[in-house]
Amino acid sequence: DAKTTQPPSMDCAEGRAANLPCNHSTISGNEYVYWYRQIHSQGPQYIIHGLKNNETNEMASLIITEDRKSSTLILPHATLRDTAVYYCIVRPNTNAGKSTFGDGTTLTVKP
Amino acid sequence: KAGVTQTPRYLIKTRGQQVTLSCSPISGHRSVSWYQQTPGQGLQFLFEYFSETQRNKGNFPGRFSGRQFSNSRSEMNVSTLELGDSALYLCASSLTMGANYGYTFGSGTRLTVV
Numbered sequence: 001d002a003k004t005t006q007p008p009s010m011d012c013a014e015g016r017a018a019n020l021p022c023n024h025s026t027i028s029g030n031e032y033v034y035w036y037r038q039i040h041s042q043g044p045q046y047i048i049h050g051l052k053n054n055e056t057n058e059m060a061s062l063i064i065t066e067d068r069k070s071s072t073l074i075l076p077h078a079t080l081r082d083t084a085v086y087y088c089i090v091r092p093n094t095n096a097g098k099s100t101f102g103d104g105t106t107l108t109v110k111p
Numbered sequence: 112k113a114g115v116t117q118t119p120r121y122l123i124k125t126r127g128q129q130v131t132l133s134c135s136p137i138s139g140h141r142s143v144s145w146y147q148q149t150p151g152q153g154l155q156f157l158f159e160y161f162s163e164t165q166r167n168k169g170n171f172p173g174r175f176s177g178r179q180f181s182n183s184r185s186e187m188n189v190s191t192l193e194l195g196d197s198a199l200y201l202c203a204s205s206l207t208m209g210a211n212y213g214y215t216f217g218s219g220t221r222l223t224v225v
Contacts, residue, residue, distance in 0.1 A: 043216030101154035
């Protein structure tokens with residue numbers, strides 16, 4: 001399974017955009033990029049996913065590079081409640097449940 | 112609609128005992144996956160069930176087992192508990208097994224082995 005690399009921590013000012021990078025250089029053509037976040041050891045919360053096109057929903061935007069080897073999750077206007085651990089994972093189209101979670105990025109939004 | 116429900120939320124067991132955890136997926140979801148989360152190892156995949164059949168398995172000893180019922184509800188069992196089994200056990204459900212379907216996680220069961 002493709003592995004992901006994320007910075008261990010990032011800070012962001014409240015109200016500013018938070019840009020969280022992820023490297024997945026060994027991603028295969030049929031693998032999706034997913035982002036989840038986890039707050040205070042609750043279950044991870046789904047944010048967004050994509051295959052090769054950029055995606056946007058009410059929570060965030062996902063920018064995937066043309067070669068698909070990296071992606072960026074954008075929280076357009078970070079709030080204090082966005083402080084969490086953010087996981088970028090690569091999910092194969094078969095065996096999709098067998099996803100590998102890395103260590104994630106701890107995002108701290110500061111007032 | 113109701114989310115993924117895991118019971119119990121908290122559990123304390125003694126080393127050597129066995130434990131059964133339950134997961135009720137979102138209505139209509141047929142795929143259920145289980146994960147173990149510990150401070151040292153992070154989130155690790157245990158197994159995935161679809162249509163009452165185990166489809167994938169992670170690298171855990173045979174003491175960890177699971178099953179899925181015809182209504183898609185799932186249980187996982189850990190026998191001969193060890194101190195290292197103390198963890199947050201998370202269940203996630205999805206409509207089906209394809210990667211284009213997001214997985215929704217429950218709040219987890221916090222197991223403490225003493």
